[in-house]
Amino acid sequence: MATQLPKITEGVIELPNRAFGRCTPAFYRFLLDIYEKQASGDVQEQIRAIALALGSPDGSVANIPDLSFDAFVPKTTRVEGANSIYTQGTLEGGYVSIELENDEFAPLPTSYYGTDALGGKGWHAVFDALAEGVGIVLSADEFGVVTLALAEVPNGGAGVLQKMERDAYGRVTDTSNATTDDLEEGAANLYFTDERAVDALENTGPDYLQLLLDQYDP
Numbered sequence: 001m002a003t004q005l006p007k008i009t010e011g012v013i014e015l016p017n018r019a020f021g022r023c024t025p026a027f028y029r030f031l032l033d034i035y036e037k038q039a040s041g042d043v044q045e046q047i048r049a050i051a052l053a054l055g056s057p058d059g060s061v062a063n064i065p066d067l068s069f070d071a072f073v074p075k076t077t078r079v080e081g082a083n084s085i086y087t088q089g090t091l092e093g094g095y096v097s098i099e100l101e102n103d104e105f106a107p108l109p110t111s112y113y114g115t116d117a118l119g120g121k122g123w124h125a126v127f128d129a130l131a132e133g134v135g136i137v138l139s140a141d142e143f144g145v146v147t148l149a150l151a152e153v154p155n156g157g158a159g160v161l162q163k164m165e166r167d168a169y170g171r172v173t174d175t176s177n178a179t180t181d182d183l184e185e186g187a188a189n190l191y192f193t194d195e196r197a198v199d200a201l202e203n204t205g206p207d208y209l210q211l212l213l214d215q216y217d218p
Contacts, residue, residue, distance in 0.1 A: 006030055084121055110144030135171060 006026040014022050023031070048059035056063045075092040086103075089095040100113060102122035107113075111123045127140040130148075137151045156162075156176025163178040180191055192200075 004030070108144060110140075110146070135167065135173070 006024075010026045011024050012027050014024050047061065051061050051064050052059045055065045075090075077091050079087050079091065079096050079098070081087040081098060084101045086099055086101045088097040100121075102120075103113075104123050107123040108125065110126050112126055112129070113121075113123055115121055116124045116128065125140075125144055127138065127144060127146050130138055130146060132138050135151045137149050139147045139149070141147075150171075153172050154174065156174060161178045162175050163182055164172050165174040167173050185191060
């Protein structure tokens, strides 16, 4: 069973007995447990296992062979980055840095690593990778979060009768006032009713109206 370390709030020396150097019970049990394990050989067995793993023929620390860096990776080994990976330094020099080309320690929020419109590698804002289409408006907040919205359709003026223009997708792109000049008169939907037409003739004078009646009913 592993030795449990006392809590961080636990003192090593009891406060009332600091002058006498008395250890707190928690640390006393902790140190006693370590001592007993050393006495039982548990710690020595762990050291022996580590020594054997490091090449000691008999498990003793004294017979661990000297290990050099070249025993694992030759200093002449070449470290190269591919594509967007950039390397700096050498194994022989004791330091090799591997990072993305044009990488940044703290990229801005809502950004991506890739290429921009000119092919430059690095961190770029997502907003810069988008383009407004016809009728589409792009905006970004302080954190770079992009919002896509339909552009507002301007109104050419007020009025009951209005004419509209639509794009290829059926969306209204413009509105403006319309008059009867913009309408093609049909057979059923006339601009004037018969009653309004008769009233208009009567207002021209009785002689003119009688002349018309005589013409159609001799």
